[in-house]
Amino acid sequence: MEFESSMRVESRLLISAGVITSASAIWHLLCIFGGPSWFAFARAPQQVIESAQQGTMLAPISTVFVASLMFACTVFSFSAVGIIRKVPLLKSALITIASLCILRGLIAIPAFATSTGLDIWQIIASTVWFYVGICFLAGSIEQYKLGKSAI
Numbered sequence: 001m002e003f004e005s006s007m008r009v010e011s012r013l014l015i016s017a018g019v020i021t022s023a024s025a026i027w028h029l030l031c032i033f034g035g036p037s038w039f040a041f042a043r044a045p046q047q048v049i050e051s052a053q054q055g056t057m058l059a060p061i062s063t064v065f066v067a068s069l070m071f072a073c074t075v076f077s078f079s080a081v082g083i084i085r086k087v088p089l090l091k092s093a094l095i096t097i098a099s100l101c102i103l104r105g106l107i108a109i110p111a112f113a114t115s116t117g118l119d120i121w122q123i124i125a126s127t128v129w130f131y132v133g134i135c136f137l138a139g140s141i142e143q144y145k146l147g148k149s150a151i
Helices: 009-034 036-041 046-054 058-081 090-107 120-149
Strands: none
Touching: 009 036, 009 058, 009 120, 036 046, 046 058, 058 090, 058 120, 090 120
């Protein structure tokens, strides 16, 4: 695929989403090496933080699992724009990822204004995942249109 200035906006959005999901996956994996304080900073569930403190396998296994899901998002986004070969279930995956990311972005809105005040990390994370969801939604629409025009 040529990366030229005429690349569709939807493709650019999917590439940015792929970069973000890949960077997020790497960040999650780095938490394993950073230890409990990194898990706490990343707002991991308390059980995962305690696992990291105690050296049990819950923290690394769950982190590798989450990072794998994020890398899968990268694969689907890059596949949709042609950076890598087409993968099975591409259209279904794009809409599923879009839905989950948009939901993740919106679900934290009630948590923005709690009795303890605003959680800046939650606001940033929610905004990023909402953006990623919109990027995947745009890519889903583009893939649907491409499928219709091929018929």
